[in-house]
Amino acid sequence: MEWKELLIRYGELSTKGRNRNAFTGRLRDNIRYAFADLPKFKIITERDRMFIRPHEKETMDQIIERLPRIFGIQSFSPVASCSLDLEDIKQTATKVMDSLDRTDKTFKVSVKRSYKPFEMETNELQQYVGSHVLRSFPEIKVQMKKPDIDLRVEVRKEGVYMSAEIIPGAGGLPIGSNGKSILMLSGGIDSPVAGYQMLKRGVRLDAIHFYSPPFTSELSKEKVMDLAEKLSRFGASVKLHIIPFTAIQQEIQKQIPDNVSMTTTRRMMLRIADLVREETKALAIITGESLGQVASQTLESLTAINAVTTTPVLRPLIAFDKQDIITIAQEIDTYDVSIRPYEDCCTIFTPASPKTKPKLEKVEFYESFKSFDDMVTQAVSDREIMMFPKKKEDKFSDFL
DSSP: OOOSEEEEEOGGGGGOGGGHHHHHHHHHHHHHHHTTTSOOEEEEEOSSEEEEEESSHHHHHHHHHHGGGSTTEEEEEEEEEEOSOHHHHHHHHHHHHHTSOOTTOEEEEEEEEOSTTSSSOHHHHHHHHHHHHHHHOTTOEEOSSSOSEEEEEEEETTEEEEEOOOEEEEESBOTTTTOEEEEEOOSSSHHHHHHHHHHHBTOEEEEEEEEOTTTSOHHHHHHHHHHHHHHGGGSSOEEEEEEEOHHHHHHHHHHSOGGGHHHHHHHHHHHHHHHHHHHHTOOEEEOOOOTTSSGGGSHHHHHHHHTTOOSOEEOTTTTOOHHHHHHHHHHTTOHHHHTSSOOOHHHHTOOSSOOSSOOHHHHHHHHTTSOOHHHHHHHHHTOEEEEESSSSOOTTGGGO
16 A cells, blocks of 8 residues: 555643744754654644555555554544545555454545535535445444444545554654753663663653673673663653763772662762753653662662762663562563673672661761762763764754
């Protein structure tokens, strides 16, 4: 089946009132960026919907395959077109229905007659097309309320447009419509899922990873790079900041009691993330923490860790079960990367019996014997910065 255009439905964007144009403009720019590697195509933005018109069938196929990953789209439908000739309309209806699975299905015809001079009234055209479909496909039944297939026919001045298949979109809000935040990307299962959840709410990501050679290998670094690449497939680039963390971790091992060393480690990470956030003009910090999952994720631990910053720390997975997180990781194709057996800097220095309820005043007391300020500043200064996706020319970076 050769399709003329794709009809995009906004979903949540349609509730944005006076801000709607800003959100739909962001969605349009994200679509252009996501498909910058494809031949040129046209985007038409209307108040309640958007149309994509590729010039080549191969481009249409690629867009249909990849569009479900773009946030801000509730659903979309491939649309066929024909002339205003009644015989042409019947033939096009046959082709559209023939492209669908009709086994044990019900259908109806919905008509929108935007072009009023058309020779048939709305009800007449509805009956005309519906009766033709029944004759052509006797296995299908009519059902006016909640049918399996709704054959939508829109009569415009330049021709008739038809669609029937509704493909679910990613939902959420266009990336960039809610500012930028720093994602603490460890390389485990949770943090990429946290990043995905915030992307879905329109937050653009910079990611930060703490790298401790020789205790962590080059393969652990490559693993995080692959995760950043995965996250960049959802409609916007991801900048990854690799922080050299070995010296700070070694100093923590020397100066801080073993049972609270993880708390101090997380505090230093948060301080570094906050400095990077300030440099990059991000608005918040994102973590993959889930309440009670490990010792550093109890309320007492989170309170002690959070005390080093006044920046909002967003924890989209805070009430998620581990299996829920794993399911999402599998759906977004990060799980297999996350379970590669390469340890990050937290796991290799995990104490045998970490405090689950550390006292903030005691943690601050232990840290007072050594000023980490210069080491934190140096780590930020010495960071390595990479941009993902790696293989795509960033033609539309100015839009994002």
